[in-house]
Amino acid sequence: MPDFQAILEHIYQDAVIASDKGTVASYIPELAHIDKNNFGIHLRTSDGNDYGVGNYNKPFSIQSISKVLALSKAIALIGEGTWKRIDVEPSGHPFNQLALLEIENGIPRNPLINSGAIVIADILISNLKNPKEDFLNYVRDLTGDETINFNKDVAHSEKVTGFKNYATANLLKSFNNLNNPVEDVLDFYFHQCAIEMTCQQLTKAFFFLANKGICMLNKTRLTKSQAKRINALMLTCGFYDEAGEFAFEVGLPGKSGVGGGIVALLPDHFVITTWAPGLNKKGNSKLGMLTLEQFTSKTKLSIF
Ligand code: DON
Numbered sequence: 001m002p003d004f005q006a007i008l009e010h011i012y013q014d015a016v017i018a019s020d021k022g023t024v025a026s027y028i029p030e031l032a033h034i035d036k037n038n039f040g041i042h043l044r045t046s047d048g049n050d051y052g053v054g055n056y057n058k059p060f061s062i063q064s065i066s067k068v069l070a071l072s073k074a075i076a077l078i079g080e081g082t083w084k085r086i087d088v089e090p091s092g093h094p095f096n097q098l099a100l101l102e103i104e105n106g107i108p109r110n111p112l113i114n115s116g117a118i119v120i121a122d123i124l125i126s127n128l129k130n131p132k133e134d135f136l137n138y139v140r141d142l143t144g145d146e147t148i149n150f151n152k153d154v155a156h157s158e159k160v161t162g163f164k165n166y167a168t169a170n171l172l173k174s175f176n177n178l179n180n181p182v183e184d185v186l187d188f189y190f191h192q193c194a195i196e197m198t199c200q201q202l203t204k205a206f207f208f209l210a211n212k213g214i215c216m217l218n219k220t221r222l223t224k225s226q227a228k229r230i231n232a233l234m235l236t237c238g239f240y241d242e243a244g245e246f247a248f249e250v251g252l253p254g255k256s257g258v259g260g261g262i263v264a265l266l267p268d269h270f271v272i273t274t275w276a277p278g279l280n281k282k283g284n285s286k287l288g289m290l291t292l293e294q295f296t297s298k299t300k301l302s303i304f
Contacts, residue, residue, distance in 0.1 A: 002299050004051045008041050011294045012053040015039070015276075015287045022278030022286030025258040030157035031061060034260070036278040039287060042199035043272045044207060052200060059196040060275050061154050063257030064095065066139075066192045067117040068234060069205065073138050074111075074120045075226050077127045085123075085177055086116045088233060095240045095283060096164045098171065106175020110237040112255065115168045121189040122178045132191050139195060142205040144217040148197055155187075155194035162190065193257075199273040202263050206273075209253075210265040231267060235303070242282040249293040251302030262288040266301055 016039055026032035040056035074082050091100055091109040101108060101115045108116035128134040132150070140148050158165075169182040178185055197205070208215040209231055213222035222230075234253035239246040246254060254264030260277030262285050272295060276287035296302040 004043055004045070004049070004299075007295065007298050008043060008051055008053045011291050011298070012039065012041060014294070015290055016054070018287060018290070020286070021276065022280050024260070024277045025279055025283070027161070028154065028158045028258070029161060030151075030154045031259060031277075034060070034277045036260075036276070038260070039276045040199045041272070041274050041291060042203045043270055044203045045270045046210065046268055050200070050203075055275065056199040056273075058275075059198050059201075060261060060277070061151060061193070061257070061259035062195050062197050062202065062261055063193045063259040064112070064117070065202065065255050065257040065259075065261050065263055066195055067112050067120070068209075068230065068238075068255045068263075069139055069142070070117060070120045070124060070135065070192055071111045071233070072209075072222060072226075072230055073135060074123045074127075075230070076220075076222060078123060079226075082111070082120070082123065085119050086111050088229075090236045090243050092241055096168070098164070098167060101168065101171055106172055106177040108172075110233060112233060112237045113240060114165060115172060118165065118169050118172060118185060118189055119177055121192065122172075122180050122185045125180045125184060125188055131188050135188075135192060136195070138220070139197075139205060141218050141220055142208065142215055143197070143201045144204065145201055148195065148201060150191050151194045151196050155190045158190045158193065159187070162186065165189070199261070199275050202261065202273040203271045206263045206265060206271045210267050210269065210271050212267070227267075231265070239284055240282065242280075242284055246284070246289065249289065250296050251304045252292065252296060253303070254292070256284040256288070258283055260285045260288065262292065264292055266303060269301060
């Protein structure tokens with residue numbers, strides 16, 4: 001078995017001195033203050049061992065990483081019905097692109113771009129009694145940690161500046177692919193994205209996807225086939241127009257967020273989370289991508 005702690009420390013030391021750490025997302029004003037020198041890595045192996053380096057216990061805005069957890073909750077609630085309203089193809093375009101949605105009559109390409117995640121938010125609102133509270137509790141249950149919460153300032157910051165998401169939701173509504181009011185759906189979506197978690201908490205929350213759909217902490221579970229499908233979507237769509245590059249360099253299903261986090265996993269082996277807030281031009285963490293490429297190269301652990 002590789003010496004995971006030594007490997008993580010080595011990768012961390014090499015990456016932390018990079019002169020170009022990318023650019024912190026500023027289109028959500030509240031995220032613009034985050035120091036791009038933050039850098040953390042956390043790994044949990046299937047035999048339950050934990051390894052961490054740097055700021056792996058510091059909470060950050062999970063942003064689009066939440067889309068995977070929202071999708072898993074929607075699948076748990078309505079199963080195959082999810083796919084009547086969303087496709088499962090990579091978009092090859094940025095996460096907030098609108099053109100394809102219009103060309104394809106309001107059916108989002110996949111649930112991990114913004115349009116697809118907004119339809120998932122609509123499904124959750126229709127199927128949860130207290131949507132925001134119930135979703136937060138779902139994330140807390142997956143993690144076994146009651147301290148996880150929304151950052152309301154981040155949610156508000158996106159609410160007053162997220163014009164492209166309003167355009168997306170309105171376009172979905174015009175194609176009858178939203179059942180709830182645009183304001184309600186986006187309020188839920190902005191809160192879901194504004195959940196703050198640490199690398200360690202995210203690793204725990206995603207563990208069920210590396211464990212055939214079964215969460216070790218409680219009764220939360222998907223079927224093996226549902227977990228397989230979510231992992232397939234992360235591999236093909238988790239990095240938007242950089243999904244090919246991530247598969248090519250890293251070779252794992254994964255999901256990024258503009259808060260600078262990335263979660264990636266190898267079924268039956270491990271979950272790994274990185275946080276480095278500086279992003280590359282496609283909106284994915286620059287050091288995070290580098291770290292994961294190094295990790296799978298050094299350990300030779302990938303799905304390929
Ligand atoms: O909707 C948005 O633009 C953000 N709340 C989430 C975008 C995001 O994290 C894209 N991922 N890399």
